[in-house]
Every structure is written in C-alpha cells, then in structure tokens.
Amino acid sequence: MTDQPTTIASVLKEDEAELWQCAERGDPIAVNAATLRLNAAAPKSGADEARATLLTAMALLNAGQDVEAFKAAAPALTAPKPYDVWAKAERIYASRRTAKLKLADNDRLTLDEVQALEKESDPWSRFAAARAYLALGLVATQENRLSEALTLLDSSYVLMRSTDSQSGLASVFTALGKLKAWQGRGDETLLTLLSGLAIWRRLNEKNSVAIWHEVGAALVDSRHFDEGAAVLRAARVTVAAPSR
Secondary structure, three states, X not given: OOOOOOOHHHHOXXXXXXXXXXXXXXXXXXXXXXXXXXXXOOOOOHHHHHHHHHHHHHHHHHOOOHHHHHHHHHHHHHOOOOHHXXXXXXXXXXXXXOOOOOOOHHHOOOHHHHHHHHOOOOHHHHHHHHHHHHHHHXXXXXXXXXXXXXXXXXXXXXXXXXXXXXXXXXXXXXHHHHHHHHOOOHHHHHHHHHHHHHHXXXXXXXXXXXXXXXXXXXXXXXXXXXXXXXXXXXXXXHHHOOOO
C-alpha cells in the first residue's frame, strides 16, 4: 500500500459517482434511480454490475433496512473477488442486526480472505476488506470476544479512512461505541458514538436517529440520567415529526 492510498472517489467512473454518493447517504430510492440510469448507459462488466448491486445493499443497510439489504447483496455472492467478500460482509452485518436472518454456507468469511484484500492497492478491494472487518467485529462483539472485536473494528477504521468512506467511518464509530458500552467504558462510549453521529448528520440527518438512541442509552448507563432522558425524548420527537 502506498503512503497515500487511492480512495473510492478517485476511481469512480463518471456514471458511478451518483450511485456511490446515494449509497453513502443511505438513500435507497435515489440509488435505484441512479442504477436505472447506469444500466441505460453503456454495457456493463461483471464487476460494474457487482458494484451496483452492493452499493444498493449498502444504501439499504445505511437506511436501516436490514432484511432488504440482506436480499439485495445475494446476487453478488458469486461475483469475482473482491465483490464476493463484500457481499458476504453485507449479509453477515445485516443478519447480525436482524436476528431472523439466516446465513447460508456460502456466506461464511475467513480472515485469510479479508487479509489478502486489505493489502491491495485497488480501493474496492480495501473497501471490501473494511466492510468485512466491520461485520466480523460486530459478530465478535455480540459473542463477547471483545478484545478480538476491538482489533477487527480498528482494522476496519483504518481501511475506511484509506478509502474515504464517510458512512463506513460512521458505522465503525457506532460499532466501537457499542463495544465500549459492553466494556463499561461510559464516557468513551459517548464520545465515540458522538463521532459517528456527527458524520451521519452531515450525510443524512434522517439516518442519525438510531445513533441518538445509542447516545441516550450511553448517557443513562453512565449515570447521566437527566441528559440521557432528554436525548431519548428528542429522538422520539424526531421520529414522530412529519418529513418536509
């Protein structure tokens, strides 16, 4: 890897840029419209189609639509690397956020697969590795393998930064915040969640509501009861407010 690794934005084809931005914002409706325009343009390679499929899945995940994201990523499971790894990552992540989703044998990820990708100069390979580390970090957190989870999430953070995925960084901060909450590190939990919240508010205010809930819960767990209750009330008001 070079001292200044290439980012996703630097390798996007002209007709992919809109798709990437919509996925980052967590706007699946806009992604669908962008995909239709993309498909109406020049013929696409298998890699182009896999990227479009996975960016759709990412947009759905970023919008909190886990079941739909789980299904949307499935066609890319048979795509060439790094897209098969990326597809597995999205499905693992979705399945861990929604317990009813069951993984198939071809959804399994190994660290060897991921580690091979993170060393590539191609930003899509590094991004696939970042998504995989994020998913595996969530698995490790939920299974109380907290030291391993921290290592995995730190690896995801480094790769998300190198590819400049803002939604990816927000997701890592959220996952790290939950991990620190499990470890009883109240103040660190709050600061980490607020870092993720700040990114989401820049990308898409609507998608920051779930993190407000996490922030409120972290405040309560840290015995800041009045502040936590205020944040949770504000989050409920935001959810109930009609869209403009």
